[in-house]
Amino acid sequence: MRSLDLRSSVAAxxxxxAVATAAQAxxxxxxxxxxxxxxxxxxxxxLWDIDIATPSGGNLPAGEGTVAAGKxxxxxxxxxxxxxxxxxxxxxxTMVGGIGSMTKSPRVLTPGSMYPYAPILFDYVRRxxxxxxxxxxxxxxxxxxxxxxxxxxxxxxxxxxxxxQTMPKIPMPNRDGFIRDDRPDTRAERCMTDxxxxxxxxxxxxxxxxxxxxxxxxxxxxxxxxxxxxxxxASPAARP
Amino acid sequence: MVEEQRTQxxxxxxxxxxxxxxxxxxxxxxxxxxxxxxxxxxxxxLPVPASSLKMGAPIPPESYGMPIEFEAHVKRRRSDVFKxxxxxxxxxxxxxxxxxxxxxPNGLFFERxxxxxxxxxxxxxxxxxxxxxxxxxxxxxxxxxRYPSVSRFHFMECxxxxxxxxxxxxxxxxQQSHGLLSCAQWTxxxxxxxxxEAGVKPEGKWVMFEGGDGSGHLRSIPIEKVMDDALxxxxxxxxxxxAEQGYPLRAFFPGWEGNTCVKWLRRIKxxxxxxxxxxxxARYTDPMPNGKWRQYSMEMECKSVITNPSGGMSLKGPGxxxxxxxxxSGRGKVTNVDLTFDGGRTxxxxxxxxxxxxxxxTRFRYRWNWDGSPAKIASRAKDTTGYVQPTVEExxxxxxxxxxxxxxxxxxxxxxxxxxxxxxxxx
Numbered sequence: 001m002r003s004l005d006l007r008s009s010v011a012a013x014x015x016x017x018a019v020a021t022a023a024q025a026x027x028x029x030x031x032x033x034x035x036x037x038x039x040x041x042x043x044x045x046x047l048w049d050i051d052i053a054t055p056s057g058g059n060l061p062a063g064e065g066t067v068a069a070g071k072x073x074x075x076x077x078x079x080x081x082x083x084x085x086x087x088x089x090x091x092x093x094t095m096v097g098g099i100g101s102m103t104k105s106p107r108v109l110t111p112g113s114m115y116p117y118a119p120i121l122f123d124y125v126r127r128x129x130x131x132x133x134x135x136x137x138x139x140x141x142x143x144x145x146x147x148x149x150x151x152x153x154x155x156x157x158x159x160x161x162x163x164x165q166t167m168p169k170i171p172m173p174n175r176d177g178f179i180r181d182d183r184p185d186t187r188a189e190r191c192m193t194d195x196x197x198x199x200x201x202x203x204x205x206x207x208x209x210x211x212x213x214x215x216x217x218x219x220x221x222x223x224x225x226x227x228x229x230x231x232x233x234a235s236p237a238a239r240p
Numbered sequence: 241m242v243e244e245q246r247t248q249x250x251x252x253x254x255x256x257x258x259x260x261x262x263x264x265x266x267x268x269x270x271x272x273x274x275x276x277x278x279x280x281x282x283x284x285x286l287p288v289p290a291s292s293l294k295m296g297a298p299i300p301p302e303s304y305g306m307p308i309e310f311e312a313h314v315k316r317r318r319s320d321v322f323k324x325x326x327x328x329x330x331x332x333x334x335x336x337x338x339x340x341x342x343x344x345p346n347g348l349f350f351e352r353x354x355x356x357x358x359x360x361x362x363x364x365x366x367x368x369x370x371x372x373x374x375x376x377x378x379x380x381x382x383x384x385x386r387y388p389s390v391s392r393f394h395f396m397e398c399x400x401x402x403x404x405x406x407x408x409x410x411x412x413x414x415q416q417s418h419g420l421l422s423c424a425q426w427t428x429x430x431x432x433x434x435x436x437e438a439g440v441k442p443e444g445k446w447v448m449f450e451g452g453d454g455s456g457h458l459r460s461i462p463i464e465k466v467m468d469d470a471l472x473x474x475x476x477x478x479x480x481x482x483a484e485q486g487y488p489l490r491a492f493f494p495g496w497e498g499n500t501c502v503k504w505l506r507r508i509k510x511x512x513x514x515x516x517x518x519x520x521x522a523r524y525t526d527p528m529p530n531g532k533w534r535q536y537s538m539e540m541e542c543k544s545v546i547t548n549p550s551g552g553m554s555l556k557g558p559g560x561x562x563x564x565x566x567x568x569s570g571r572g573k574v575t576n577v578d579l580t581f582d583g584g585r586t587x588x589x590x591x592x593x594x595x596x597x598x599x600x601x602t603r604f605r606y607r608w609n610w611d612g613s614p615a616k617i618a619s620r621a622k623d624t625t626g627y628v629q630p631t632v633e634e635x636x637x638x639x640x641x642x643x644x645x646x647x648x649x650x651x652x653x654x655x656x657x658x659x660x661x662x663x664x665x666x667x
Contacts, residue, residue: 199633
């Protein structure tokens with residue numbers, strides 16, 4: 001009797017365990033019932049919520065800056081790294097020029113030539129510059145230094161007042177320069193015998209083999225950090 | 241035979257650190273031993289090694305184990321091809337040719353920072369989720385670690401991996417050409433859980449991730465990817481993240497370019513449209529014909545490279561060599577890897593070593609009998625979507641290869657000279 005009881009309870013236990021195990025296995029990777037986040041208000045995040053919706057200028061703060069004020073900020077806090085007139089310094093290439101270079105060789109990338117929306121400069125400088133003291137500038141200082149850099153790029157006049165209303169309206173030369181990801185854009189085949197030898201970038205400027213898509217681009221060397229003299233390999237800062 | 245090669249000790253005279261490649265020493269030693277066996281020659285009688293005649297080092301009361309001094313030359317290194325003029329927004333690369341297995345040790349995992357390595361006290365760290373959500377939430381690290389966790393193996397590759405080697409061979413070693421690639425087991429919480437907890441509003445279509453380092457690095461990710469397989473990661477290869485990998489918390493998007501996996505993660509904001517900040521426009525975009533740029537190309541396409549033998553190594557005479565390398569795809573699993581030894585005219589299928597995992601490094605192997613004549617070797621991978629790794633020629637026909645271009649997943653040939661010297665043969 002006893003042993004039977006034991007047997008049946010062992011069997012029952014096994015069933016329970018099996019069910020529990022199955023349930024646990026099914027739960028794995030599923031969101032648990034409980035959550036451990038603590039409520040917080042947008043008002044508590046004022047100092048953190050610094051990203052700008054750059055196409056619209058959304059979230060640009062109050063404040064204003066002029067080209068003249070920006071020159072002073074620049075000379076005090078940026079020149080050491082970026083050089084006179086933002087033309088390039090010890091750790092970074094020029095931040096001026098390159099407009100019209102996107103279809104040329106090299107493509108010279110600067111805030112003036114590359115940014116499709118003017119507020120990108122506000123967003124980046126406020127969060128990341130000066131590199132040795134990020135987030136140390138006031139909103140007025142960021143507007144001002146942005147006015148200075150865009151003025152050097154010929155995008156705003158010397159008497160421009162940069163603020164949340166004027167900044168998003170600056171017409172940017174590279175406004176329509178972007179397409180969204182549309183890959184895969186190659187259609188390679190798994191050839192095993194009698195294949196065409198592995199081609200090079202130079203081979204791409206020769207006429208395409210039948211079935212290959214667009215013609216080659218190839219305008220030569222692009223200067224990423226905007227220093228045509230130093231060339232890409234000697235470019236001062238980071239790209240990837 | 242192959243196993244024998246693998247367990248050979250370094251060749252006499254190959255002092256660690258001098259050759260710069262333990263794997264290279266293995267290849268050399270293996271070949272030499274193979275020849276000796278073939279000749280049937282008897283070497284001198286082996287003495288009892290010194291290590292058998294004494295006590296070893298005692299166990300210290302506590303320690304964090306480090307590799308033995310003979311492996312001290314195995315290091316991540318900054319690029320010697322693209323030299324930045326400061327080392328805060330810079331990168332270091334994994335010695336892929338010295339990696340065994342598919343997991344990259346944490347100390348060798350590649351780095352890319354935009355303003356140096358931040359140091360964050362986990363007690364102080366907060367993550368917030370806000371924007372287009374029903375309930376904005378804040379989490380401490382201990383809050384996050386109370387959730388059930390998941391662990392997954394995935395590769396991570398920088399969008400700029402291989403960027404110095406499009407038009408001409410610049411990198412000497414595979415560390416310098418492909419070392420912005422690593423693989424780890426990641427542990428954390430599915431991001432979808434936390435976003436569901438906060439309650440994403442219907443108009444929330446993109447999610448912005450921002451780091452708490454001095455660059456405030458941020459990227460916007462489509463909500464579909466975030467809800468699919470994205471992780472909030474605090475663990476890597478069995479321990480908490482290293483500082484260089486974003487301690488105490490980073491985002492992880494399997495198969496997507498490394499810079500989307502924002503380190504030192506402090507803020508997640510749900511939005512309708514991406515912010516289009518500098519890192520989404522002026523950087524991490526691909527030059528296209530007619531002066532255009534392709535943006536939000538975050539998925540890393542199928543790619544492979546031979547790591548052994550690779551640039552800078554030297555084969556010591558004809559004979560058997562196990563050709564090895566890695567294949568991976570940001571879109572799924574690797575299904576096939578083919579190898580060529582004649583510059584692409586004929587290809588033979590390599591063996592894939594288990595496990596073959598989703599969006600993970602997959603190791604391939606092939607026993608190659610080198611006849612001693614010049615060869616041009618390369619690998620070509622295919623993934624579960626049917627996509628086949630292209631040549632740089634095929635890529636250059638549809639994109640513009642100007643200067644340092646991102647997303648180089650081209651077939652990467654190495655030349656093997658009659659002398660045995662192996663060199664970058666991209667052009």
